[in-house]
Amino acid sequence: MTPAEIHQRLLNEFGPEVILHLHDAGIDPWIEVAPPEIARVCHFLKQTPDLGFDTLSNLTGVDYLEPDPKLQAKFPYSPHIEVVYHLFSLTQRHQLVVKVKLPRWRDDVPGKLPAVPSVTGVWAIADWHEREAYDLIGIEFLGHPNLVRILCADDWVGHPLRKDYEMPLEYHGIRGR
Amino acid sequence: MSTTDLPDQRVIEFDVRTDEMLVNMGPQHPSTHGVLRLLLRTDGEVVHEVTPHIGYLHRCAEKVGENISGPQWIPYTDRMDYLAAMNMNLGLSLTFEKLLGMEVPPKAMTLRLIICELGRIASHLMGMGAYGLDLGSFTPFLYAFREREVILDLFEEVCGARLTYSYVTIGGVTHDLPRHIPFPPGLATLTGHQPGVTIDWSDAVRIFLDWLDDRIREYHILLTRNSIFIQRTAGLGVLSADMAISHGCTGPVLRGSGVSFDLRRDGEPIYTRMYDGYQFDVSYAPFRPEDHVPREVVVGDNWCRFFVRMQEVCESIRLVRQGLDAYPQAEGGYRLPFRMTTRLPVGEAYLETEAPRGQMGFYIVGDGQPEPMRARAKSSSFCHLSVIPPLCAGVLLGDIPSIVGSLDVVMGEVDR
Numbered sequence: 187m188t189p190a191e192i193h194q195r196l197l198n199e200f201g202p203e204v205i206l207h208l209h210d211a212g213i214d215p216w217i218e219v220a221p222p223e224i225a226r227v228c229h230f231l232k233q234t235p236d237l238g239f240d241t242l243s244n245l246t247g248v249d250y251l252e253p254d255p256k257l258q259a260k261f262p263y264s265p266h267i268e269v270v271y272h273l274f275s276l277t278q279r280h281q282l283v284v285k286v287k288l289p290r291w292r293d294d295v296p297g298k299l300p301a302v303p304s305v306t307g308v309w310a311i312a313d314w315h316e317r318e319a320y321d322l323i324g325i326e327f328l329g330h331p332n333l334v335r336i337l338c339a340d341d342w343v344g345h346p347l348r349k350d351y352e353m354p355l356e357y358h359g360i361r362g363r
Numbered sequence: 364m365s366t367t368d369l370p371d372q373r374v375i376e377f378d379v380r381t382d383e384m385l386v387n388m389g390p391q392h393p394s395t396h397g398v399l400r401l402l403l404r405t406d407g408e409v410v411h412e413v414t415p416h417i418g419y420l421h422r423c424a425e426k427v428g429e430n431i432s433g434p435q436w437i438p439y440t441d442r443m444d445y446l447a448a449m450n451m452n453l454g455l456s457l458t459f460e461k462l463l464g465m466e467v468p469p470k471a472m473t474l475r476l477i478i479c480e481l482g483r484i485a486s487h488l489m490g491m492g493a494y495g496l497d498l499g500s501f502t503p504f505l506y507a508f509r510e511r512e513v514i515l516d517l518f519e520e521v522c523g524a525r526l527t528y529s530y531v532t533i534g535g536v537t538h539d540l541p542r543h544i545p546f547p548p549g550l551a552t553l554t555g556h557q558p559g560v561t562i563d564w565s566d567a568v569r570i571f572l573d574w575l576d577d578r579i580r581e582y583h584i585l586l587t588r589n590s591i592f593i594q595r596t597a598g599l600g601v602l603s604a605d606m607a608i609s610h611g612c613t614g615p616v617l618r619g620s621g622v623s624f625d626l627r628r629d630g631e632p633i634y635t636r637m638y639d640g641y642q643f644d645v646s647y648a649p650f651r652p653e654d655h656v657p658r659e660v661v662v663g664d665n666w667c668r669f670f671v672r673m674q675e676v677c678e679s680i681r682l683v684r685q686g687l688d689a690y691p692q693a694e695g696g697y698r699l700p701f702r703m704t705t706r707l708p709v710g711e712a713y714l715e716t717e718a719p720r721g722q723m724g725f726y727i728v729g730d731g732q733p734e735p736m737r738a739r740a741k742s743s744s745f746c747h748l749s750v751i752p753p754l755c756a757g758v759l760l761g762d763i764p765s766i767v768g769s770l771d772v773v774m775g776e777v778d779r
Contacts, residue, residue, distance in 0.1 A: 212710045213461060240608050243715060244724050244741040252730075262709045262730055270726070272713050276608060276624055283713070311611030314749045322425070337418040337778060346426055347737075 187280055189215035192237065199230060216270075216283035224269075224286050225303040225329070231273060231282070232308050239282060242305070244272040245315035247323035251290065251349040265290055269302055269325060288325065304330040322347040383411070388763065390419050396493065396767065397774030401751070405760055413755040413763070415748050420778035428738030432703050433459045433533050433727075436738060441527035443740060444776040446489050449482035449518075450718040451776075452531035455740075458725035459533045461633050462712035463705075468695020471535035472637045477686040478521070478530065480679040481568070484575075485514040486719035487672045487679075490771040494669060495586055497768035498595050503586050509553070510578060513571050516547035520564060535698030540564050540690070550574075565687045572680050579677060587673060588657070596666040597659035600754050600766035604663065611746035614721030615675065616770060618647035619668035626717035634716050641685050646674035665769035672771070675719075704733050711737075720744055720771060740779055744772035 187195075193208040196217065204227065206218040219227050231239040248268045252261035271284040288300035299320075304327035305312045316327040317336040324345030327333055335342060344351055355362045389400035398419035404412040424443065428436045433455070440455045441448040453475055460467065467475075492507025515525045520541050522530040530537055543561045550567060551558035554574050586592050602612070607620040617624060625645040627638050648667040650656050654674075660666045707729030715724040721743025728737040747770040754766055 213712045242611055243722070244713065244726060244739070246726060246737075246739045246741070248728055248737045250736070257732075260731060272724070272726070276622065279629065309611065310606070310609040311746050311749055314745065335418075337421045339418070346423065347429075 187237070187278065189217065189282060192231075192280075192282055193217050195234075195237065196227065196230070200227060214281075214283050216285050218285050218287060221286045221288055221302045223303075224271075224284070225305050225308065227284070228271065228273075228305045228308045231284075236278065238275040238277040239273040240276055241274040242271065242309035242311055242315070243274045243281075244270070245305075245312055245319065246270050247319040247325050247347070249290070249323055249347060249349045253350050267300055267323065267325065269319065271305070299324050299326040301326040301328050303328050304333075306330055321345070324348055382406075386760070390416075396772055399748070399767070399772070399774055399777075401755075401763065401767070403760065403763070408760050410755055410758055410760055410763065413752050415751050417745075417748065417774070417777050420774050422779065424740060424779040425738055428735060428740075430734055432705075432733040433707075433735070434701065434703050437532055438527060438529045440740070441529055442775055443742065443779055444486075444718060444720060444723070444744075444773050445526060446773055447482050447486035447719045448526065448528050449479050449531055450486070450716070451723060452529060453479050454714070454716040454718060454723040455725050456531050456533045457634055457716060458712055458714040458727050459707075461631075461714050462707060462710065462727050462729060463533075465534060465699060465701075467535050467699060468693075468697075470690075470693035470695045471697050471699075473686055473690050473693040474536050474540060474697055475531055476637050476641070477540075477568075477683055477690065478518075478536070480682045480686065481514055481517070483679045483719045484676050484683075485511045487676045488514075490672055490719070491582065491586065491669070494768045494771070495592075497764040498592060500586070500589075500592070503582060506578070506582070506585075509549070510575060513547060513550045513553070516549055517564070517568060517571070520544040520547070520567075532698070532701075534701040535696070537698070539697045565690065568683065568687060572684060576680060579673070582673065587670060593657050593659055593666065595762075595765050596664065596669060596769065597657060598661050598664050599758070599762055600665045600769060601661050602663045602750060602754060606750070606753065607663070610750040612721070612750060613715075613743045613746065614717065614719070615668055615671040616721060616747055616750075618645070619671045620663040621648045621667075623647045626715060626722055630717065631714060633714065638682075640689075641682055643678045643682050646671050646678065650674075665765055668769045668771075672719075706731055706733055707735060715741075718743065720773060720776065721747065723776075742776040742779065744770075744774075744776045747772055748777055 196205045204220045204223040209216050231237050250263040251265045252258045267288045267290055269286045273282045286302055292298040292300050319325050320333050321335040321338050353362050384405050386403040386405055390398040400416040402414040403410050424439050437452055440451040444451050488507040488511045492504035495503035519525050522528050541564045544564050546558050546560045546562050548558045602620050604620045604622050607617050648662040709731050711728040713726040715722040724741035726739035727735045730736040
């Protein structure tokens with residue numbers, strides 16, 4: 187199925203409040219989904235036989251921010267965070283990119299992580315991918331069974347893949363720079 | 364004193380009951396293939412719960428990738444899966460080519476195919492040797508290293524490096540294949556040729572492959588059909604196809620569970636066109652009748668994963684031979700020019716390629732600067748590790764290395 191057909195399928199099922207846009211101008215077309223409904227949409231994408239997205243190839247977050255004031259004028263995106271789901275179907279042999287757009291901080295309060303429902307119940311691998319996204323980009327996955335850091339140490343402060351992340355000056359007596 | 368002298372035997376049985384114990388396996392345990400730490404909750408010899416702890420080799424590769432341009436990030440991909448660096452270079456290069464809309468010439472594609480399939484052979488040989496070592500058999504490890512050494516010698520003649528090649532690059536490869544090389548000393552010793560004689564590189568590869576063909580049969584005698592090996596691998600660590608798919612397992616682990624899926628055949632056109640016109644089979648459990656699978660083997664167990672890798676070595680040999688035959692007629696140059704300062708388009712591309720350990724995915728987001736805005740490496744070993752807790756629950760402590768080894772993870776790729 188083409189992304190346009192899948193988009194239409196999803197629109198018929200969930201309506202335009204949940205399934206926002208189809209961006210098919212780029213290389214990998216992607217569908218934007220309203221953040222609170224992502225788990226339901228993913229469950230539908232997996233369980234419907236003719237969609238059959240049984241594999242979550244990749245789950246990651248992207249921090250859209252240009253911290254350098256000199257480059258900000260040319261920066262083509264407005265500041266936000268995206269969670270990207272790369273899906274693949276082994277039965278139907280088609281792929282799809284689903285995205286969720288979140289504010290950089292919840293309620294614009296720095297330090298409050300943006301939140302999105304977890305898709306751990308749909309694909310088991312989402313458990314570790316979501317832990318990594320939480321660890322490195324700082325996205326909270328609601329309903330995740332064990333949302334703790336995975337690559338950084340448990341007592342690490344901050345989320346290193348945020349564009350405005352500052353390297354700590356000191357960690358357990360080890361100089362940062 | 365015999366136990367019959369005691370008043371009640373049941374008291375003794377009650378007294379010697381074993382307690383639950385937490386055992387730390389790793390991060391420096393030799394059979395954890397690098398710095399993997401497994402926290403085991405054991406009752407006697409039975410493991411109830413396994414919790415993998417990773418991150419000991421985290422080198423911020425993705426953060427680094429956001430601050431340097433594509434060609435500069437290629438050496439970092441070498442250090443992710445350091446046993447198959449060529450295939451990692453290829454994954455990143457193809458992703459950038461997909462983002463930029465580049466199409467490399469046929470000659471570069473043939474070169475990439477030869478090099479990457481040789482890399483796959485080297486990686487699987489290492490996986491086979493290390494797996495034997497995990498199970499207490501030292502001999503195959505030495506043989507595997509001897510063979511791998513010849514491939515490293517051949518790679519050294521091509522690009523100068525033995526482990527971290529950075530040879531496959533955006534737009535093609537960095538050098539053409541060398542015409543005349545001194546006969547690699549390791550290969551000369553093994554095949555009885557005169558060392559130091561000048562020889563064509565592709566002829567040296569052909570001599571090596573002819574010699575390796577016969578060795579595969581020896582590995583099967585030494586390991587695959589060895590009854591101790593079969594007892595320690597068959598029927599153990601059974602991973603069902605559904606579980607493998609849900610846990611994002613790919614490559615030999617997925618095929619060992621009975622799913623016929625290989626990106627070289629089923630992937631995106633930008634990758635599969637490298638393999639257009641080449642003959643190769645995708646090996647997957649439960650295998651062909653002529654493979655004579657032992658009776659104890661269950662689809663999805665350790666033995667199947669191991670055997671898929673062994674079969675892939677044979678298929679890679681076939682592919683390299685076809686590539687060497689096609690190489691002299693291949694058209695175009697070995698590389699398209701690509702500057703380090705080339706600005707990436709505003710947009711994104713995600714591409715998975717079939718690395719020896721599974722599907723390696725790269726996700727690049729460009730914002731008009733030469734440096735990507737987001738450089739993500741999705742590692743297959745990372746996904747394979749996530750399957751350890753369900754796979755290892757309820758097995759004996761001694762079987763943990765057998766299961767972890769059969770997944771063939773490289774920690775550099777997991778932690779990035």
